[in-house]
Amino acid sequence: MSKLNTSGLKPLGRAILVEPYEAATKSETILILESTKERNVMLETRAVVIDVGPVAWCEEPTPRAKVGDRVLVSNMAGVVAVGPLDGKRYRVINDRDVFCGLVEGV
Numbered sequence: 516m517s518k519l520n521t522s523g524l525k526p527l528g529r530a531i532l533v534e535p536y537e538a539a540t541k542s543e544t545i546l547i548l549e550s551t552k553e554r555n556v557m558l559e560t561r562a563v564v565i566d567v568g569p570v571a572w573c574e575e576p577t578p579r580a581k582v583g584d585r586v587l588v589s590n591m592a593g594v595v596a597v598g599p600l601d602g603k604r605y606r607v608i609n610d611r612d613v614f615c616g617l618v619e620g621v
Contacts, residue, residue, distance in 0.1 A: 518582070519583060520565050520566040521598070521600060522603060523600030523601070524566075524596055524605060525566065527569070528568050528569070528571075529609055530571070530610070531564060531566075531568065531571055531607070532567075532607055533564055533586070533607075534562060534563050534565050534603065534606075535561065535604070535605075536562065536563060561585065562588050564580045564581065564582050564585075567580075567610075579610070580613050580616060584616055585619070586614070586616050586617060587617060588608055588613055592606065593609065594606065
């Protein structure tokens with residue numbers, strides 16, 4: 516388990532544990548209900564890599580991402596899981612669902 520992984524979930528095989536995050540907005544002029552906001556974040560394709568399965572990207576010369584990286588993932592990839600230790604929502608995705616890294620601050 517990585518330093519960032521306080522979820523109680525451990526990815527196996529090619530699985531990647533990511534935590535979706537909401538991109539910062541410059542100004543908020545519309546009040547959005549928390550439940551709607553949560554649903555939108557789970558649909559969002561931006562995520563932080565929390566933990567990586569032992570054989571993720573085994574056929575590639577270098578891993579696509581490492582723990583702590585901000586990445587773009589396939590929309591609706593994987594499954595939503597709630598960490599039994601921290602109660603946060605995560606997505607468990609396939610290693611091939613990570614498409615690119617994001618520059619810090621994005």
